[in-house]
Amino acid sequence: MQKLRDEIVAKCKALLEDGTVDRVIGWEKGLFDYDCSPATFTKENIDELVYNEYCGSNLSKYLVKESKAEGNVAVLLKPCDTYSLNELLLEHRVKKEKIFVLGIPCGGMKDEKGELLMKCNTCKGNEHKIADEVMDSDLTVPEARDRFELVEKLDGMTPEERFAFWQGELSKCIRCNACRNVCPACTCLKCVFDNHASGIDSKANADSFEEKMFHIIRAFHVAGRCTDCGECSRVCPQGIPLHLFNRKYIKEINELYGEYQAGETEDSRPPLANFTKEDAEPSVIYEKGRD
Amino acid sequence: MEVNELQKIGVFVCWCGSNIAGTVDVAKVAETLKNEPGVVFSTDYQYMCSEAGQLIIKNAIKDNGLTGIVVCSCSPRMHEATFRKTAEAAGLNPYMVEIANVREQCSWIHKDMEEGTEKAIILGRSAVAKLNLNTPLIAGENPVTKRALVIGGGIAGIQTALDIADAGFEVDIVEKKQTIGGKMAQLDKTFPTLDCAACILTPKMVDASANDKITLYTYSEVDNVSGFVGNFTVDIRKKARYINTDVCTGCGACTEKCPSRKTPNEFNMGLDTRSAIFIPFAQAIPNIPSIDKNACLHFKTGKCGICQKTCGVNAIDFEQEDEIVTREYGAIVAATGFNPIKVDKFDEFQYSQSPDVVTSLELERIMNAAGPTKGKLVRPSDHKHPTDMVFIQCVGSRGESCREKGYCSKICCMYTAKHAMLIRDKYPDVNVHVFYIDVRTPGKNFDEFYRRAVEEYGVDYIKGMVGKVSTRSNGRLLVQGSDLLANEQLLLETDMVVLATAIEPDESVKDLATMLTASIDTNNFLTEAHAKLRPVESPTAGVFLSGVCQGPKDIPETVAQAGAAASKVIGLLCKDKLIANPCVAKSEELLCSGCSVCANVCPYGAITYEEKEVNDHGVRETRRLAQVNSAVCQGCGACTVACPSGAMDLQGFSTRQIMAEVDAICK
Structure with missing residues (x-):
């Protein structure tokens, strides 16, 4: 890992030296070993860049802001992070001509307890879906489990049991907005939850029902666009399994419109954000919904 | 609240x-x-x-x-x-x-x-x-292109075009076949007056061709439609005829010399054959041949070229390609017509097995003086004079199975009475039997016509259905049916069986409906805006309906509807400006992230993006922003629900207004 880190730093230095980019988005060491945080580096501090098994965070979202600023920027993306970048490019949120994507290998990331991150249990594989250059390595990605296992378990519950499950989870929410802020699909200039005119802003504490609506509305907003990067659950300080909402929608979309992986390519059309003559008829959705 | x-x-x-x-x-x-x-x-x-x-x-x-x-x-x-x-x-x-x-x-x-x-x-x-949340809205105005497009050159399209041209407006007819005339040109006589179809149709075809307000695009199809009422832009594909139409004189020498003569003649319902270079029928308009690429020896082998050598004006052009013509229109009329359904799934009637089982349209060609038998009634199998004929009504109509149509095709009762009467009149020795479920003859002088067939011409009408047709060893056909009034099973030996085949909309209507954003019903008939009060208008503004594409109808009804569609078009083209619908989508610039979701879900292509400088609370920057073309927007609201930030809203039906309605209902 240290060798890989040194090679990455060397590559970044070369990119900074030859003027390809002015900044690099990577990770810096935090207070603790497991606490690697996203950071922007220049020629002056590039040696402070770290890359180890605690660099789980997805850096693609930082390009929204960084690609708007002066100069060009390089970004370090693990294979699964590249799906999010494709989605951002599709939605014109990142200026492609101003970025350099350095694909970096990944052997699975860990949480503060040293266990494999939730998202790594359902690893998307070792292929970078978009990259200007990919670093070599002998790292192998973890084996992927069925990502719909828990969703199916929830589907199998009675509505009362399911309601109780989500009530238990969502009542822990402190409405810190971390899930929204980290989500690479949540990049609206002005979020509906910050916009009084939307009628749904900042109502988390009004009553327990509103608190559920926040998460359901948020999951609906990213439905079909969510790449299942799992950042929402990773950052939740209360440990709410928010990714299950997204996976529920992904499963539904796959069943209604055929298998679709958001961010697989740079020019895909998310089924819910597209108009085609072959769109599933409301009657089809109604019939399916009754099952 | x-x-x-x-x-x-x-x-x-x-x-x-x-x-x-x-x-x-x-x-x-x-x-x-x-x-x-x-x-x-x-x-x-x-x-x-x-x-x-x-x-x-x-x-x-x-x-x-x-x-x-x-x-x-x-x-x-x-x-x-x-x-x-x-x-x-x-x-x-x-x-x-x-x-x-x-x-x-x-x-x-x-x-x-x-x-x-x-x-x-x-x-x-x-x-x-x-x-409580409504705000006054001001409707804008759009100009009107003073030209109409009629899609389909049958009697419906011709009549619509003539009436529009008569009011002084330019009108184009796009016809996918090589000639205008449609199904009516194939008919022999017309009910209830028995005048010859060609005698009353061809003068109208000539009128359409000679009218300087009318432009004919034959052997052409509509490739693409964009725009909106008053301002449609249409791409017309002129298919290659491999003939330079500017110099061709229509002398027909090429068609006589062509050595490839084995292609089934579509105009005669495949009852005889035609050459690879051909003019569909004598009165075709335009009277210009076209080459059937699939039959032409030159295209198949690279040799031949006899037509080219024969042509005195050097009109044959094997290199010709399809040409796209883009034209602007204020109104569009769909007049795409119909076809008889395919009856090959009706094995009980032996259509695919016996040449003596024909459809009514095939019988029209047999009876027609310009047809394959020069109008002489003969059994197709051996060209002998028949002595017995059985007509079967409602083949494929009024049924419940998947091979049948649920609707009544409306014209069959009358044309069968016509066929029966004409045969009895010309060949009194032929016995004619008609199996029917019930005889439907509403229309001026229609029931009188049917009664004449029964009472004056002695046509044998049998209330009942035919269960089976089989071929006998003597070459004749055996019809097994039931006579419900006599309550007995019948076995009739006959020379010919004529199937009164259901009609269905031409298949081109499906793609056309998508292009026009017009809707079709479960039977693929184009839907009218209101079944009773707006029968010739489609729900899409500026798109009108003429003829059988809207529902089964006979010639008098088709001509009446064609005139009605024309009058709606004229009413539209008379206006210099159209009042726009102000209930259209509008994007709130400071909320728009430029993600394109709205443009991707818009069925009308009304949303575009542009780089625009904004001042967002003191922050000046250039952003990619959604722009709604309010003239193209139909106010469907798809963008408003797709927009994640709520930047897109529908005027007159804003999210706040709809939420207020929902809240009021749930109160």
Whole structure:
């Protein structure tokens, strides 16, 4: 890992030296070993860049802001992070001509307890879906489990049991907005939850029902666009399994419109954000919904 | 609930005679809605749409200084326009009118007065809640391109085009076949007067061709349609004929010399063959041949080229390619017509097995003097004179199985009576039997016509169905059927069987409907805007319907509908400007992230993006922003629900207004 880190730093230095980019988005060491945080580096501090098994965070979202600023920027993306970048490019949120994507290998990331991150249990594989250059390595990605296992378990519950499950989870929410802020699909200039005119802003504490609506509305907003990067659950300080909402929608979309992986390519059309003559008829959705 | 304290709302509850008042306590509705926020006036009246009713509204607006009105009445499709005009006449903005549909969606579907009343109050309350958030809207204007497009060159399309041209407007006909004329050109005689189809059709074809206001695009198809009422842009694909139409004189020498003569002749329903270079029939317009690439030896082998050598004016051009012509139109008429269904799935009638089982359209060609037998009635198998003929009605019509159509094809009863009568008149020795479910002859002089066939010409009408047709060893056909009136099974030996085949819309209508954003029903007939009151208009503004593409009909009806469609087109083209619908999408610039989701879901292509400088609370930057072309937008609202940040909103149906309605209903 240290060798890989040194090679990455060397590559970044070369990119900074030859003027390809002015900044690099990577990770810096935090207070603790497991606490690697996203950071922007220049020629002056590039040696402070770290890359180890605690660099789980997805850096693609930082390009929204960084690609708007002066100069060009390089970004370090693990294979699964590249799906999010494709989605951002599709939605014109990142200026492609101003970025350099350095694909970096990944052997699975860990949480503060040293266990494999939730998202790594359902690893998307070792292929970078978009990259200007990919670093070599002998790292192998973890084996992927069925990502719909828990969703199916929830589907199998009675509505009362399911309601109780989500009530238990969502009542822990402190409405810190971390899930929204980290989500690479949540990049609206002005979020509906910050916009009084939307009628749904900042109502988390009004009553327990509103608190559920926040998460359901948020999951609906990213439905079909969510790449299942799992950042929402990773950052939740209360440990709410928010990714299950997204996976529920992904499963539904796959069943209604055929298998679709958001961010697989740079020019895909998310089924819910597209108009085609072959769109599933409301009657089809109604019939399916009754099952 | 959000309440605009400046709104002063009037509520007007209509009885619609007993239509509404029968199951809704209108006085209670008016009384209850008086207490809704913003409401300052409320009343009920027998007929709000009457002059007296409208006067009540006008006076109430003036006397109470109303800023908006809610009319609890019938569907907005009926009288929204009426009440908007009423409000406008009293000085209100017409978009400050809301209709609560307490008839179709309430009184007509409820039987219990208490339930009906409760629902009417809820519907009225939601309309008040919405109106509280209404803002006056100003409708824009769009210019009108003063040219019409007629798609289909059969009798429907020709008549529509002639009538539009007669009013002084340019009109183009796009016909996918090599000639105009359509199905009528294939017919022998026409009911109920028995005049020759060609004798009455070809003068109209010549008129259309000679009219300097009419441009014919034959052997052409519509490739793409964009734009909107008054401003359509259409790509027309002129398929390659491999003939230079500017120099061809139509002498026909090439068609006589062509050595490839084995292709089934489509015009004669495949009963004889034609050459690879051909003119469909003698009176074809334009009288110009075209080369069937699949049959032509030159295209198949690279050799031959006899037509090229024969042609005196050097009109043959093997290198010709399809050409796309782009034209602008103010209105489009669909006149795409029909085809008889394929009967090869009806094995019980032996159509695929015996050449002596023919469809009615094939019989038309056999009876036609210009047909494959020069009009002589013969058995197709051995060209012998038949002595017995059996007609089977409703083949593929009025059925329930997947191979059948559920509808009545409408024209078969009359043309079968015509065939039977003509045969009995010309060949009195031929016995004619007709199996029918029931004989349907509504129409001027139609029943008289049918009765003449029975009473004067002795046609044997048998009420009952045919179960099976089989071939006998002597070459004749055996028909097994039932006679329901005599309650007996029949076995008839016959020379020919004629199937009165169901008709269905031409298959091109499906793609066309998508291009025109017009809707089709489950049988692929184009849907009219209102079955009774707007029968020649499609639900898409500026698109009109003519002929069988809208539903089965005979020639007199088709011509009448063609004229009606033409008059609607003329009414549209007469206008210099069209009032636009102001209830269109609008993007709030400071909320737009430029993600393109709205453009991707827009079925009308009304949304584009542009880089634009904005001042977002002091931050000046260039952003990618959605722009709605309000002339193209149809106000469907797909973008408003797709937009994640809520930047896209529909004027007159804003998210806030709809949420207010929902809240009012759930209160």
